[in-house]
Amino acid sequence: xxxxxxxxxxxxxxxxxxxxxxxxxxxxxxxxxxxxxxxxxxxxxxxxxxxxxxxxxxxxxxxxxxxxxxxxxxxxxxxxxxxxxxxxxxxxxxxxxxxxxxxxxxxxxxxxxxxxxxxxxxxxxxxxxxxxxxxxxxxxxxxxxxxxxxxxxxxxxxxxxxxxxxxxxxxxxxxxxxxxxxxxxxxxxxxxxxxxxxxxxxxxxxxxxxxxxxxxxxxxxxxxxxxxxxxxxxxxxxxxxxxxxxxxxxxxxxx
Amino acid sequence: xxxxxxxxxxxxxxxxxxxxxxxxxxxxxxxxxxxxxxxxxxxxxxxxxxxxxxxxxxxxxxxxxxxxxxxxxxxxxxxxxxxxxxxxxxxxxxxxxxxxx
Numbered sequence: 001x002x003x004x005x006x007x008x009x010x011x012x013x014x015x016x017x018x019x020x021x022x023x024x025x026x027x028x029x030x031x032x033x034x035x036x037x038x039x040x041x042x043x044x045x046x047x048x049x050x051x052x053x054x055x056x057x058x059x060x061x062x063x064x065x066x067x068x069x070x071x072x073x074x075x076x077x078x079x080x081x082x083x084x085x086x087x088x089x090x091x092x093x094x095x096x097x098x099x100x101x102x103x104x105x106x107x108x109x110x111x112x113x114x115x116x117x118x119x120x121x122x123x124x125x126x127x128x129x130x131x132x133x134x135x136x137x138x139x140x141x142x143x144x145x146x147x148x149x150x151x152x153x154x155x156x157x158x159x160x161x162x163x164x165x166x167x168x169x170x171x172x173x174x175x176x177x178x179x180x181x182x183x184x185x186x187x188x189x190x191x192x193x194x195x196x197x198x199x200x201x202x203x204x205x206x207x208x209x210x211x212x213x214x215x216x217x218x219x220x221x222x223x224x225x226x227x228x229x230x231x232x233x234x235x236x237x238x239x240x241x242x243x244x245x246x247x248x249x250x251x252x253x254x255x
Numbered sequence: 256x257x258x259x260x261x262x263x264x265x266x267x268x269x270x271x272x273x274x275x276x277x278x279x280x281x282x283x284x285x286x287x288x289x290x291x292x293x294x295x296x297x298x299x300x301x302x303x304x305x306x307x308x309x310x311x312x313x314x315x316x317x318x319x320x321x322x323x324x325x326x327x328x329x330x331x332x333x334x335x336x337x338x339x340x341x342x343x344x345x346x347x348x349x350x351x352x353x354x355x356x
Contacts, residue, residue, distance in 0.1 A: 107346075114277075114344035119298060143347045146277035150295060178281060180292065 006152040010168030026248040031087035032131040044097035054099040062098040065112040071120035185213040214247040272327035299339040
């Protein structure tokens with residue numbers, strides 16, 4: 001039985017891709033089989049965290065959606081990026097989206113058939129015997145986001161302690177509930193370390209009537225890393241990395 | 256008149272159906288919305304499976320599915336020897352962008 005997890009935010013720049021890459025890594029390090037699909041086809045970036053040079057990326061999700069390859073052919077085994085300590089059985093696959101301007105504008109112009117994407121997810125789960133399929137989404141509410149939410153067993157909504165994020169997240173929660181969401185978790189990211197995390201957690205939980213899976217601190221090290229790698233591998237004892245492991249545990253417990 | 260001539264009106268009707276997206280699904284009445292959610296998750300399903308999921312008899316379910324077909328949300332397909340229902344959705348409506356962009 002596999003679990004589909006969408007990571008979403010109402011606004012951009014919340015740290016969605018960083019969170020998804022680190023969360024997925026954490027589960028792989030527990031011996032799970034995980035794939036991450038960059039469904040943010042309009043502004044893909046997940047591949048950067050895995051050190052994939054855009055010029056060297058071969059087949060992508062776009063190639064699959066336009067009938068040029070199978071979804072398995074667009075999947076890259078990135079398990080080795082986690083180092084030698086991945087337990088036996090653990091596996092990590094990344095399905096990147098194309099960073100070519102012509103491919104992005106094609107999606108904007110033509111869209112794609114929803115059946116193809118959902119069939120592709122089912123095929124990935126079967127072919128790679130996945131425990132978890134993570135979907136990185138485009139920020140905001142649009143047709144593609146609604147689909148990701150509907151397909152998810154768990155939706156992780158990430159927000160910053162910011163009034164615009166608070167209001168937008170309320171709208172997203174309302175729409176997600178209309179889609180009969182199975183499980184909703186909230187994550188507050190980029191929080192100033194001087195704030196009272198426990199008090200913030202209580203406030204957010206009460207505001208949205210949903211559990212907060214983690215409060216993650218803003219950190220200079222993260223800014224310095226600049227998406228050039230997986231933060232939790234480089235700084236495993238950092239409060240951010242500890243927070244990610246706690247969120248991963250809550251995702252696991254929802255299965 | 257060939258078999259293809261007789262199929263042409265059906266094809267024309269399909270071509271004239273509006274493109275449907277998830278935003279349109281959200282605007283559907285509860286019973287139709289529930290069927291769409293189920294079909295999206297399942298990929299394709301037979302009448303009896305849809306009926307079992309929504310807890311209605313096959314006659315009522317067929318009427319709901321026909322409504323969805325008429326509105327352009329669902330298509331009936333032949334999967335092997337089975338008649339199945341499958342969603343007919345696009346990720347987004349086509350927009351006019353210059354081809355050289």
